[in-house]
Amino acid sequence: MSDHVAKHGDGPEVYFQYEDIDQQQESYVVGMWSFLVTEVMFFGALFLIYTLYRWKFHGTFFGAHEQLNWKMGGLNTMVLLFSSVMVAFAVHFAQKGKTNKQLVCLGVTLLCAFGFLVIKTFEYGAKFDHHLFPNHSFSYADPEHHESKSWWDEALPAALKIEKHEQEGNPKNARLFYSIYFTMTGLHGLHVIIGIIAITALMVLIKIRSPLITDYIPTELVGLYWHFVDLVWIFLYPLFYLIPR
Amino acid sequence: MSSTVIEQGTVEKPHSEKNYLNADHTLKSWLLTVDHKRIGILYLISVTFFFFIGAIAAAMIRYELTSPKGILLSSEVYNKTFSAHGIYMVFQFLVVAIPAVLGNFLIPIMIGARDMAFPRLNLLSWYMFITGGALITLSFILGGVDAGWTFYVPLSTISENQISLCLVGIFITGFSSIFTGVNFIATIHKMRAPGMTWYRLPLFIWAHYATAVVVILGTPVVAITLFLVVVERGFGFGIFSPELGGDPVLFQHLFWFYSHPAVYIMILPAFGVVSEIITCFSRRPIFGYRFIAYSSLAIAFLGFAVWGHHMFISSQSAFQGIVFSIITWVLAIPSAIKMFNWATTMYKGSVHFSTPMLYALGFMGLFLIGGLTGLHLASLDTDIHVTGTYFIVAHFHYVMVGGTILGYLGGIHFWFPKMFGRTYSEVWGRMSAMIVFVGFNLTFFPQFMVGYLGMPRRYHYYYFAPEWQIYHVLSTAGSSILGLGFLMPGIYLTYAIFKGKKAGANPWGAKGLEWENCDSPPITENFEKPIIVTGSVYDYNPEEDSKLYEDEDTGMLGGKY
Amino acid sequence: MGWGPFQYNIMPEPASEHAPYYDALFMTITGLAVFFTITVVAMIIFFAARYRRGTKVNRKNILTHHTGLELIWMGVPLVLAFLMFGWSTKNYMAVRTMPKEATEIFCIGKKWMWHFQHMNGVRENNELHVVVGKPVKITMISQDVIHALYLPEMRAQYMVVPGRYTELAFTPTKPGRYKILCAMHCGTQHSEMVGQLYVMNPSEYADWVDKGGNKYKNKPLTIQEAGAQIYSEKGCANCHTGTDNPRAPTLVGIYEKTRKFTDGTSAVADREYLREAIKMPHNRLTAGWENTMPVYGGTLTELQVLQLAEYIKTLTPGKGDFVRQDVKHSTPGSDGDSSAVDIANKGGSAGNAQFRTSEERR
Missing domain, CATH: 2.60.40.420 (Cupredoxins -  blue copper proteins)
Known part of the structure; x- marks a missing residue:
């Protein structure tokens, strides 16, 4: 507001509504954690839905999950875990005030995020080609579509290819499985994109020495968010890719 | 509330005439404001607008039902009308009204802060709320929604209306609520003035804290549930589709997991408002402060364990029914605690029937009936016959209209001098409070009876039972009175904003930081000097207060009667 | 109830065995609600009137908390709540327990x-x-x-x-x-x-x-007969014979028996299971058989599934009747059986029109 006095230079800025820097930093952290609680509930409902249907249609879920490429999912898991480590280092360097190292760490995180999306695109593309996207064109356990080739699959390096499994189970329930798969991974992907925007914005603001960034707290908040996004994937990966019989 | 202002004596210093209202006059200064008070006013204007849209839909429904065969509307339009009524009233008014208007305006002032923890997020919330409202309105302009505000699948997934657009609107409004809730939690946790311990907080703050907890835990669940309906409609996914082996009842579970606590999002802030009004106009400390404070939290948490009582007959197992039923019965207790404590607060008080007090007393009467008829619905057996009938309609209107809206109107009347620095006409105020009370009872009491007789809700026709007409005619007559009662404050309060008498900093003689340490209207920074709180809240003295009025009027707003 | 022109019911006619029990509980809860409403409203009115601003009454020694009082008004309603809960749950269990002979x-x-x-x-x-x-x-x-x-x-x-x-x-x-x-x-x-x-x-x-409900010229097929007809028309007996065979398990006597599935779980073959086994046979495969049965989810209507299940219920070992029957009657739901009911059935929403017009004629 009007009397918002920006104190550049020495020490972080305190916004006018706060008494001191501690109060400001604690408020931001409390706010972020409350928001993450919200996010947990947001995905929680989906995990509940997943649990109920997996329990009900276990056979089909097992059959359908064998179409998912567990190697690519695993690669994505590693990419995200690595990016989480990088974010943790970024926060660490932010606290130490080592801006350049912080930017490098954030940059690597950003690359990982894009890498994740690229790998995901390969997976989604193959699913579309195999008629596994759960809309009206969905086709499962139908030899004609099952044999269809996909550029997205062919283009993979040999190490990432999985052997082709028979499509087993009830096609309708399989469509349910893929509905949940696309909803949950899609929403997770959306969170990754939001994370990319947040990290990019943070890097730009740090780079141009914006008065908005005066301490490590913005990095910490983005980091918390990014850890949450990783955590969701840590649950998604075994639940979708590694269903035991 | 006892509090010291650093540098004694500055209170008397003539202050500048600047306040948050006249700090800047441009439209831009309003639309880009990060001042919590201005955002509160923006919310006030927008929720009033949405309320009147919902009210017009309600009037159409009531008019249509005076004849067993319908009068004006086709069944299709009728269904869209009641859906509009439900959607606007629930998502764009009731959930938002008290927290976003009064909560936004008062929370920082009451805890001695200069603003919310995240002022920009606060403004973003308002813009999301408006965007959500605009999308919902657009969906009704483009063809409407006929699935009711509950959006039960598969009806909402196979209906050919603008449901997706409407749901996206509700989704955005939901995130607006979440951001407001996050803001409240951070503010109440971290922004309290020195000395403002948890047990010195006004009960209004406790109630809003409990509300914020419910908002951040519940709203995301309904958001994702409604989102799943959107993907089901838009992309052909089928998570709830019975065709694919999905379970439509699962939708109801997820929906009510939020929408039952949503009732507490609506009513808890009203509890907070009423606690403030009752103590102020009884001029005595509230009875059982800690019990009232903790009952709010108990309601917030227990409220998450009772959603199944909406679904006793929806094919959930008898065991589930029993568990949800008993928790619901237990949940009646915290509300009873509040009721008894408020009533006892008047004992040995110095009671004054000003407009806010009349609203608060009306609230107590109506919420009592609303809450106690909830027992018929908490009980497994009696629920069977009356669920899905007008009995339930009457019940939740007693709670939501009789509770939330009366609490909201009481709060608006109570803090009006603080918000605008002017006073309204007490005569008109008291008259409107009484008209609302009478009109309300006449509207909704007959609905209890017709519901017990078996009239299902959301029915357009009842030609098979013309004997029900009398109840509907009575109800419609009452709704005209109620409509008048709601219109009156709209008019005289608007008049008072511009032409009302100037109010002093504390026209009611009330306690609390917002009255004692803050001008009317407050300055942009709320307080001239930093606050240190030293004493407990609500240290009224009824004996001294009453003596003031034994002989003559002291010029305090409201006077002796 | 009432007098002259003021004859209005306050409750729908109690016409079932459960209704009087229901109304007794309903009225008891209503009584409690009225009692508490009156108590609290009387308290409010009394305090508000007696301690109105300016009256000369004793306002000394204000009480701001009293744990005993709080416990009383938590405890008494809680006990009442549990009593009402018990009563209503008892009623509920009675009415939700399905009668054996019905x-x-x-x-x-x-x-x-x-x-x-x-x-x-x-x-x-x-x-x-x-x-x-x-x-x-x-x-x-x-x-x-x-x-x-x-x-x-x-x-x-x-x-x-x-x-x-x-x-x-x-x-x-x-x-x-x-x-x-x-x-x-x-x-x-x-x-x-x-x-x-x-x-x-x-x-x-x-x-x-x-008279067949005054609707049919000929006596209609019973539900089991209709089921038998679907059974033979769909060729169920081609695989599901009188005894287990490599293609399919027998259906004789399976009703209400425990079935074991390939994933190791088991369930009682009730109507719900039969419906699932017909409409989504892949979902739970009986242990020992391959997934070969076609999905009937889209081909059979809910009514046909019900009829089929009723027929399967009648298949007892003593009565294992798997010879294709000569179908004498017309197919249920086909045009051969065009009674008023079926025509209305096809019309979908034609349903209630008959009542509407008769009401309006009156």
Whole structure:
């Protein structure tokens, strides 16, 4: 507001509504954690839905999950875990005030995020080609579509290819499985994109020495968010890719 | 509330005439404001607008039902009308009204802060709320929604209306609520003035804290549930589709997991408002402060364990029914605690029937009936016959209209001098409070009876039972009175904003930081000097207060009667 | 109730065995509600009047908390709440426990019509005839959206959900004509999804049944006969023979027996299971067999599934009757059997029109 006095230079800025820097930093952290609680509930409902249907249609879920490429999912898991480590280092360097190292760490995180999306695109593309996207064109356990080739699959390096499994189970329930798969991974992907925007914005603001960034707290908040996004994937990966019989 | 202002004596210093209202006059200064008070006013204007849209839909429904065969509307339009009524009233008014208007305006002032923890997020919330409202309105302009505000699948997934657009609107409004809730939690946790311990907080703050907890835990669940309906409609996914082996009842579970606590999002802030009004106009400390404070939290948490009582007959197992039923019965207790404590607060008080007090007393009467008829619905057996009938309609209107809206109107009347620095006409105020009370009872009491007789809700026709007409005619007559009662404050309060008498900093003689340490209207920074709180809240003295009025009027707003 | 022109009921006619119990509980809770309302309102009015601003009364020694008092007004309502909960749960269990000896009726809800099927084959739309004094058990399923079968005079209501069976039982005690309503919003003509419940004396009812519900020229197929017909038309007997064979397990005597599945779980073969096994056979495969059965989800209507299940119930080892029957009667639901009911059935929403016009004529 009007009397918002920006104190550049020495020490972080305190916004006018706060008494001191501690109060400001604690408020931001409390706010972020409350928001993450919200996010947990947001995905929680989906995990509940997943649990109920997996329990009900276990056979089909097992059959359908064998179409998912567990190697690519695993690669994505590693990419995200690595990016989480990088974010943790970024926060660490932010606290130490080592801006350049912080930017490098954030940059690597950003690359990982894009890498994740690229790998995901390969997976989604193959699913579309195999008629596994759960809309009206969905086709499962139908030899004609099952044999269809996909550029997205062919283009993979040999190490990432999985052997082709028979499509087993009830096609309708399989469509349910893929509905949940696309909803949950899609929403997770959306969170990754939001994370990319947040990290990019943070890097730009740090780079141009914006008065908005005066301490490590913005990095910490983005980091918390990014850890949450990783955590969701840590649950998604075994639940979708590694269903035991 | 006892509090010291650093540098004694500055209170008397003539202050500048600047306040948050006249700090800047441009439209831009309003639309880009990060001042919590201005955002509160923006919310006030927008929720009033949405309320009147919902009210017009309600009037159409009531008019249509005076004849067993319908009068004006086709069944299709009728269904869209009641859906509009439900959607606007629930998502764009009731959930938002008290927290976003009064909560936004008062929370920082009451805890001695200069603003919310995240002022920009606060403004973003308002813009999301408006965007959500605009999308919902657009969906009704483009063809409407006929699935009711509950959006039960598969009806909402196979209906050919603008449901997706409407749901996206509700989704955005939901995130607006979440951001407001996050803001409240951070503010109440971290922004309290020195000395403002948890047990010195006004009960209004406790109630809003409990509300914020419910908002951040519940709203995301309904958001994702409604989102799943959107993907089901838009992309052909089928998570709830019975065709694919999905379970439509699962939708109801997820929906009510939020929408039952949503009732507490609506009513808890009203509890907070009423606690403030009752103590102020009884001029005595509230009875059982800690019990009232903790009952709010108990309601917030227990409220998450009772959603199944909406679904006793929806094919959930008898065991589930029993568990949800008993928790619901237990949940009646915290509300009873509040009721008894408020009533006892008047004992040995110095009671004054000003407009806010009349609203608060009306609230107590109506919420009592609303809450106690909830027992018929908490009980497994009696629920069977009356669920899905007008009995339930009457019940939740007693709670939501009789509770939330009366609490909201009481709060608006109570803090009006603080918000605008002017006073309204007490005569008109008291008259409107009484008209609302009478009109309300006449509207909704007959609905209890017709519901017990078996009239299902959301029915357009009842030609098979013309004997029900009398109840509907009575109800419609009452709704005209109620409509008048709601219109009156709209008019005289608007008049008072511009032409009302100037109010002093504390026209009611009330306690609390917002009255004692803050001008009317407050300055942009709320307080001239930093606050240190030293004493407990609500240290009224009824004996001294009453003596003031034994002989003559002291010029305090409201006077002796 | 009332006098002269002021004759208004305050409760729907109690016409089932459960209704008096229901009303007693309802009135007790109402009594409690009235008692608490009056108590609190009296407190409010008394305090407000006595301690109104300016009155000369004792205001010394204000109480701001009193744990004993709080415990009393927490404890007393809590005890009452538990008592009421116990009573109502007892009632609920009584009414939700399905009677063993009951007239079985099947109900299919669809937009916007109630379709009832009696065991003897009589079908009704938006009408239901039952006999007085005998428990009725209705098994319900919806074809499209969620409905709720609501019989106010019977104090009975339950949702009709697509994809699973729900049950509703009541015992009518008074002959007469009562309302059948849909209490769950189900779309445009929700308020016209209403019908009539006729409770008849045993002699009248016997007569009515005998005439095939006054609707058919010929005696209709019973539900089992219709099921048998579908069984042979769909060629179920090609695989499901009298004994287990490599292609398929036998269906003889499986009803209410425990079935073991390939994933190691097991379940009782009730109607719900049979429906799933017909419509989504992949879902739970009986241990020892391959996944070879075609999916009948799209080909069989809910009514046909019900009929088939009823037929499978009759297959006992002693009666293992797997020879293809010569079909004498016409196929249920085909044009050969064009009674008024079936025509209305096809019309979909034509359902309630007959009542509407008769009301308007009056």
